[in-house]
Amino acid sequence: MTHQIGPNPPRRSLLAAAFAACAGFLIFRRQTIAEADAPAASDGIDRSGGPLTTRMRQGTLSGLPLDSMVVLERGDEHNSEPNGTHEILSLIHEERGEKSFPWTLFASLDTNHVEGDATVLQSRLHKHGAGWSAGVHSEVYVHERAVALGANIEMSNDYSGSDGQEVIGLNIQAVAGPTPMQCGIQIHTGQGQFETDIKLAGKGGTGVDMPGTFGIGLNARANSIRVDEGTCVELDGVGMIKVRYKAGKIEFLNGERCFGHLDVNGADHPL
Numbered sequence: 001m002t003h004q005i006g007p008n009p010p011r012r013s014l015l016a017a018a019f020a021a022c023a024g025f026l027i028f029r030r031q032t033i034a035e036a037d038a039p040a041a042s043d044g045i046d047r048s049g050g051p052l053t054t055r056m057r058q059g060t061l062s063g064l065p066l067d068s069m070v071v072l073e074r075g076d077e078h079n080s081e082p083n084g085t086h087e088i089l090s091l092i093h094e095e096r097g098e099k100s101f102p103w104t105l106f107a108s109l110d111t112n113h114v115e116g117d118a119t120v121l122q123s124r125l126h127k128h129g130a131g132w133s134a135g136v137h138s139e140v141y142v143h144e145r146a147v148a149l150g151a152n153i154e155m156s157n158d159y160s161g162s163d164g165q166e167v168i169g170l171n172i173q174a175v176a177g178p179t180p181m182q183c184g185i186q187i188h189t190g191q192g193q194f195e196t197d198i199k200l201a202g203k204g205g206t207g208v209d210m211p212g213t214f215g216i217g218l219n220a221r222a223n224s225i226r227v228d229e230g231t232c233v234e235l236d237g238v239g240m241i242k243v244r245y246k247a248g249k250i251e252f253l254n255g256e257r258c259f260g261h262l263d264v265n266g267a268d269h270p271l
Contacts, residue, residue, distance in 0.1 A: 056072050155169050230245075250262065
């Protein structure tokens with residue numbers, strides 16, 4: 001079977017069609033590039049800088065065996081900028097509205113693991129020099145009334161099983177090293193001061209518990225120890241032998257029975 005071939009189209013028509021197609025493509029490509037380079041006016045975001053990839057490195061450093069989806073690494077040696085800071089990631093957030101919930105950084109973890117360790121935020125500091133260092137640092141500048149917190153911990157527990165638990169709001173553990181560290185918690189006066197350094201405003205079985213072994217359990221140094229009238233100081237491990245001040249008398253109790261007292265308004269005399 002043979003096919004009938006029609007007359008060839010004029011060469012001039014083919015060239016014109018090709019030029020028209022090329023011109024249309026170039027115009028479309030130029031518009032596409034211009035739209036990609038220009039910042040989007042509708043969302044109010046100014047875009048600049050190079051493309052962000054899932055792994056970026058500046059300088060040389062010993063990497064950690066991480067399987068992070070995004071890794072930003074930086075290894076520098078700065079010696080001539082005493083007042084400079086050198087960040088890997090900066091988040092700058094300003095909220096000017098009065099009814100808002102501004103969360104500059106949000107991290108959430110939902111885990112069902114049984115073996116291993118889970119942390120929502122992991123901080124690790126290796127201190128090799130004498131400079132001031134902190135694993136986590138918080139600065140709060142208060143300019144208005146109501147609540148301001150350097151760090152806030154909110155706990156919740158709905159476990160109803162019979163197995164033991166250790167649910168702790170703040171855990172500080174000395175884990176390694178032959179040299180003892182100086183303080184687990186320190187609160188000191190700088191340019192400002194606190195009216196109360198530690199305040200326990202909750203309810204529970206025990207306000208402060210010291211099950212550890214110490215040479216001195218509580219060293220008040222030159223500071224007084226105060227309790228309200230009628231409050232006992234217990235002298236045994238079960239709360240039976242007690243001393244209290246009540247109604248002008250210092251009482252000695254065995255359980256609820258007072259077996260001796262001193263009249264604080266009486267004459268001075270040897271005991």
